[in-house]
Amino acid sequence: MSAFERFLESFFNPKLMLRYWPDIAQGMLVTVEIALAVLASGLALGLGLALARSYRIAPVSAAIVVFVDVFRALPPLVLILIIYFGLPSVGVNLSAFAVLWLVLSLVLAAFAEEAIWAGILSVRRGQWDAARSTGLGFGQALIHVVLPQAVRLAIPPLTNRTIAITKNTALGTVIGVGEVINQAQTAVSFSGNATPLMMAAVGYLAIFAPVVALGAFIEKRFAWRRA
């Protein structure tokens, strides 16, 4: 057996591919589900926090800053382990899926809040002046004038962050969420062969390459000139 054949045998074994593809596909489905759930709740919460911070109520802003700093500073894995193994001892039992979703949502929310808040801050004061001078209230000026501009400014950092954090769904494997890596690892331990991991890698490409392309498209689509 040549080196190349050995390489193919241990990374791209057709028999194992055939045997494990349903498991990998099942794992991909779980990964997509978590990623979508994290995306929706993380971005929504981040947006809500950025809006809340706009009102500049000191205790509210301080709480948001603490939340954002903590969740940006801690590795998601640490949070996952703490919540998954810690909460049951105080009587809260969350499924592994729920813990993964919760942690990644909070982490994405923290980064999204920072990106959108930075966007809100970089909208020029004249925009507020113009909106308020026509009688729009603070909230109306925020929603109709400032936020649409802030979100456009936030989109490039936000797409990168969103992709990075949704890829962290792989961390679910340490608490037994049946996502794609978890399925692949199980298959590896049964087969003693790296082929399932290669399949998982291809699965990630299939899921995230379109997301990366979509991110680039969104960035282009929303990159307009300032007047």
Add this chain to the structure above:
Amino acid sequence: MTSGPLAANGAERPILQVRGLVKRFGALEVLKGIDFAVAPQELVFVIGPSGSGKSTLLRCCNRLEEPDEGSIMVDGVELTDPRCDINAMRRRIGMVFQSFNLYPHLSALRNVTLALRKVLRKSRREADEIGRAALARVGLSDKVAAYPAELSGGQQQRVAIARALSLEPKIMLFDEPTSALDPELVGSVLATMRDMRESGLTMVVVSHEMRFARDAADRVVFMDGGRIVEEGTPEKIFTAPENPRARAFVAEIAR
């Protein structure tokens, strides 16, 4: 012309009446006690060196800046009263900015209709109708769908004027409306302002467009160091100001 320089002291109630206005930014006192009134249909020019407080005075008149002391009455309503609904008052006080401040994510028409829809609660159809009429009035019927970035500075400023006009304000405040414009674009904005003046709108204009002031203003106010130092007819202020600083300033901008 319905009002002369002294109309504000006469029987007719002023649209804008400022008394004892003081504004500080930290330790810096920018307005040091301003008394100022504008009669209905009057066009008042405010001139003065940069840092003299002109823009701040204007911005206090719709409380974009909060005054520290004094009173500001617009159309008989005290703006500094805590019970005053400032958003309701602001739609009666149009404002035009040096940097236009159009909303870059909205078309010219949507720039005009936003407040009509959200503040005056007009239907989309009615707001669009008013918006189109306002844009037609400033000569931009063909730019209804254009975005700010697609318009010249002069066109942007005219959209901004239409945005303020569409709310049918009692008074319009202009904060250096032409100073960010290339010289060849100034004329179109001044023509629009002249048209508004002829329709009887009350206007306060911070600007150094002397030619426009000479043939359109009822009164010119000269500010220096946070105070109104001299006021009078354009004729008087531009040819024979009494105050030495006013004289020096006028000589400087006339060059």
